[in-house]
Amino acid sequence: MPELPEVETTVVGLRHYVEKATITDSLFHRDKIRYPLDKAWIKKITGQKIVRVYRRAKIIVMQLENGYLLWHLGMTGSLRVSQPNEEKRQHDHVECQLDNGRILRFHDPRRFGYLKWFADETSMQASIAHYGIEPLSDAFSAEYLYKISRNKTQPIKNLIMNQEIVVGVGNIYACEALYSAEIRPQTSSGKISKPRYQRLVQAIKRILQKAIAQGGTTISDFENAEAKPGYFQQSLSVYGKTDSPCVQCKTPIKTIKLGGRNSFYCPSCQK
């Protein structure tokens, strides 16, 4: 599931091939993925140079000369740059031909991802205005989480996965960070002390940074801009490890459902 590290890995990989390249043609192979793909966008983006590529939350933003393309990878999406001679694959829903010969391809078997086009910065910004702060910024601190969580009974895992509070943390990294911080995922966020939030914030930042350095996590679908998998799955301690011995204490890893999502934790290490 693409979370912040996978999106960041994709953006860094894309940059080299697509920044300063011009879109010469595009193909939409479906009427919609998560949201409708408007064929009128093709005319708008043809002939446009890709000025800049960056990440905001789990979104890949491509600034064009006359607007913005926003890509979301959803659950199983990837955005890659194919060589001119590479065949299109099944589930490649969007293709953009670039003037350097490469082809930008959006691949997404489950189609939870999306592409949106905006004509100006104001409308683009409005569409992402609900997003919270970036976890790798200085604004993401123990003080911030402590303050925002007072009087909340919501489980801490749900809180840190709430994209209106902090962006980019999904199921995998939420589980891993809570394990590292020795906090059970179901703990009431309002009952967590500031020192424990300090541990959690540091764990989130450290794990996200390490995962970026390892090119993200590939469980089944994720591939980077060059169609290569990540390596962070080797460093996972609890995610997907139901009944496996905890790497610290050998206690079997437990699974519970929180907010409809599987949550993995060590009942001995995490309190």
Next chain:
DNA sequence: CCCGATTCCTGTAGGC
């Protein structure tokens, strides 16, 4: 306001 349930979707895994 806040919570959980539902929806979108297909590849994969497990049971029989």
Next chain:
DNA sequence: TGCCTACAGGAATCGG
């Protein structure tokens, strides 16, 4: 071996 069902979940939306 093959068929069927359950499950995975990001995020928008809906209902209590």
